[in-house]
Amino acid sequence: MTAPLTPSQPPQDQPPHDPWQAAAHPSGATPPYGYEEDGPGMKSEVRQAAVIMVAVAVSGVLLGLLWMWLAPRVPLISDGRVVYLSDTEGEQAIGVDGTFTLLALGFGAVSGVVVFLLRKRGGIALVVGLALGSLLGALLAWRAGIWLGPETDVAAHARSVGKGIVFDAPLELKAKGTLLAWPVAALAVHLGLTALFGPRDPDPYQESAPYEGPRSDGHPEGMSS
Numbered sequence: 001m002t003a004p005l006t007p008s009q010p011p012q013d014q015p016p017h018d019p020w021q022a023a024a025h026p027s028g029a030t031p032p033y034g035y036e037e038d039g040p041g042m043k044s045e046v047r048q049a050a051v052i053m054v055a056v057a058v059s060g061v062l063l064g065l066l067w068m069w070l071a072p073r074v075p076l077i078s079d080g081r082v083v084y085l086s087d088t089e090g091e092q093a094i095g096v097d098g099t100f101t102l103l104a105l106g107f108g109a110v111s112g113v114v115v116f117l118l119r120k121r122g123g124i125a126l127v128v129g130l131a132l133g134s135l136l137g138a139l140l141a142w143r144a145g146i147w148l149g150p151e152t153d154v155a156a157h158a159r160s161v162g163k164g165i166v167f168d169a170p171l172e173l174k175a176k177g178t179l180l181a182w183p184v185a186a187l188a189v190h191l192g193l194t195a196l197f198g199p200r201d202p203d204p205y206q207e208s209a210p211y212e213g214p215r216s217d218g219h220p221e222g223m224s225s
Contacts, residue, residue, distance in 0.1 A: 048119065049129030056111050056133030056186075057140060063107050063182075064144030067171070071099040073150070074169035078158035086166050096171060100145075101178045104138055108185025111137075115186075116193040130190060134183035142179060145171050 072095040075086035115130050116122075149171040151157040161167045173179070 042125075045123050045125040049123075049125040051129075052115055052118075052126065053129040053133035053136070056115075056130060057136035059107065059111070060137030060140035061144050063103055063137065063141035064148065066103055067100050067141060067145040068149045070103070071096045071145075071171060075166045076154065076158070076169045077166050078161075078163060080163040083154055083158050093172075093174060097173055097175050097178055100142070100173060101181045104141070104178065104181035105185045107137070108134060108182040108187075109189045111182075112186040112189030113193065116190050116197075120194075120198055122190075122194045122198055127187065127190065130186055131183050134186040135179070138179045138182040141182075142173060 072092040074092040074096065076083050077086040078084070111130065111134060115126065119126060146152060150168040151160075152170040154169065157167055
């Protein structure tokens with residue numbers, strides 16, 4: 001009695017042996033496309049982004065103080081009835097906007113660097129938190145500078161100082177687009193640092209062993225005759 005010539009089938013509960021897969025992954029490791037990067041969960045990332053957003057926004061108070069201190073003053077004068085510009089040819093108003101813009105760009109660069117150093121892995125939630133915090137910080141700096149600066153009621157201020165006395169106009173941003181200087185600078189610096197120095201994702205094609213083709217004896221690599 002002879003044994004059947006047909007090859008025996010592997011048990012249904014075990015996958016058939018694939019020599020090509022064994023050759024590509026001799027250690028039995030998971031293929032590169034199954035690679036999952038370890039890292040904090042989405043809740044942790046959102047929590048970190050919220051902390052960064054609040055911290056960056058609160059620093060807008062410092063920007064407002066610096067703006068109030070460094071911005072040029074716009075001189076006004078009253079004749080008892082109407083308030084005029086004391087220096088009609090002055091460019092102090094332009095200097096007020098320019099000072100805020102330069103300070104906001106500096107704060108944006110610093111905040112982008114600090115956030116990158118604190119968490120180099122980056123992430124969409126982190127970038128959104130940085131952008132929102134920067135915008136809120138610029139708005140807070142604008143309102144804080146106006147509130148802490150010269151009197152905003154020009155008529156009352158003119159009456160208090162008297163006729164013919166020069167006094168400072170309240171701080172004011174003529175170009176509201178300067179409020180975007182901080183978030184634009186922060187995102188540009190952070191994304192640039194992430195692209196240059198951030199961690200790189202592994203290349204799945206470098207992790208897998210290259211296929212060298214069948215051997216000269218007709219068998220694939222990794223198989224014995």
